Amino acid sequence: MLYVFKEGWSTFKSIFTGMGVTIRHFFSPSVTEKYPYEKIELPKGARAKLHVNIDDCIGCNLCARACPVNCIDIETVKATDDVDLGKTSTGNPKRFWLTRFDIDMAKCMYCDLCVHPCPTNCIYMVPEYEYSEVDRSNLVYHFSNLKPEMVAEVKEKAEQEAEQKKRERQEMMRKKAEAAKKKKEEQEKKQAEAKKSSNKNDNDKPSTPGKKDS
Ligand code: SF4
Numbered sequence: 001m002l003y004v005f006k007e008g009w010s011t012f013k014s015i016f017t018g019m020g021v022t023i024r025h026f027f028s029p030s031v032t033e034k035y036p037y038e039k040i041e042l043p044k045g046a047r048a049k050l051h052v053n054i055d056d057c058i059g060c061n062l063c064a065r066a067c068p069v070n071c072i073d074i075e076t077v078k079a080t081d082d083v084d085l086g087k088t089s090t091g092n093p094k095r096f097w098l099t100r101f102d103i104d105m106a107k108c109m110y111c112d113l114c115v116h117p118c119p120t121n122c123i124y125m126v127p128e129y130e131y132s133e134v135d136r137s138n139l140v141y142h143f144s145n146l147k148p149e150m151v152a153e154v155k156e157k158a159e160q161e162a163e164q165k166k167r168e169r170q171e172m173m174r175k176k177a178e179a180a181k182k183k184k185e186e187q188e189k190k191q192a193e194a195k196k197s198s199n200k201n202d203n204d205k206p207s208t209p210g211k212k213d214s
């Protein structure tokens with residue numbers, strides 16, 4: 001009998017405790033977000049999506065090297081001597097064309113490791129979270145603003161300049177080797193002449209009389 005009373009009391013206590021919680025929340029203000037009609041504001045520092053201010057990128061590759069999952073793919077081409085790419089807003093000189101700067105957000109794990117090494121602070125997280133896609137390939141974001149024909153042009157120019165510099169280097173090396181060879185030949189010639197004249201002097205000296213045998 002005592003057991004029945006104990007169980008009954010426990011049941012009523014549970015019901016009233018639960019009802020108490022329900023009633024308390026019934027009169028308190030609602031906290032439910034009516035997404036997507038109402039959008040939440042992300043807290044400061046939230047990591048939602050990467051963005052690159054490509055005009056400030058110097059193509060140093062530090063972000064790509066810091067990424068633990070290799071989701072940043074950068075290709076650069078050195079600007080030829082006749083082109084001045086200017087400076088970033090932080091004053092860093094730009095020396096490379098960014099022919100490719102892709103970030104695969106499907107692979108990204110939002111660790112933020114790519115953001116910190118950037119010398120010009122041009123890669124950062126933005127509070128944008130509505131970018132789901134059916135096709136994963138659409139999550140690869142392309143930040144380079146060079147058109148394909150421009151990419152082809154800068155690559156060709158860079159190759160030509162590299163080839164020209166290689167030829168100049170080879171020519172310089174050839175000239176240096178030639179000069180060294182000439183110098184060596186002259187030295188050898190001088191040494192041979194010196195040896196010849198020393199032999200001649202030895203021959204011209206009067207021969208010393210030998211000791212008579214006792
Ligand atoms: S946040 Fe992390 S995983 Fe994503 S691109 Fe940057 S380094 Fe790579």
Ligand code: SF4
Nearest residue numbers: 057058060061063118
């Ligand atoms: S670290 Fe910054 S400047 Fe360097 S390649 Fe990445 S985004 Fe560009």
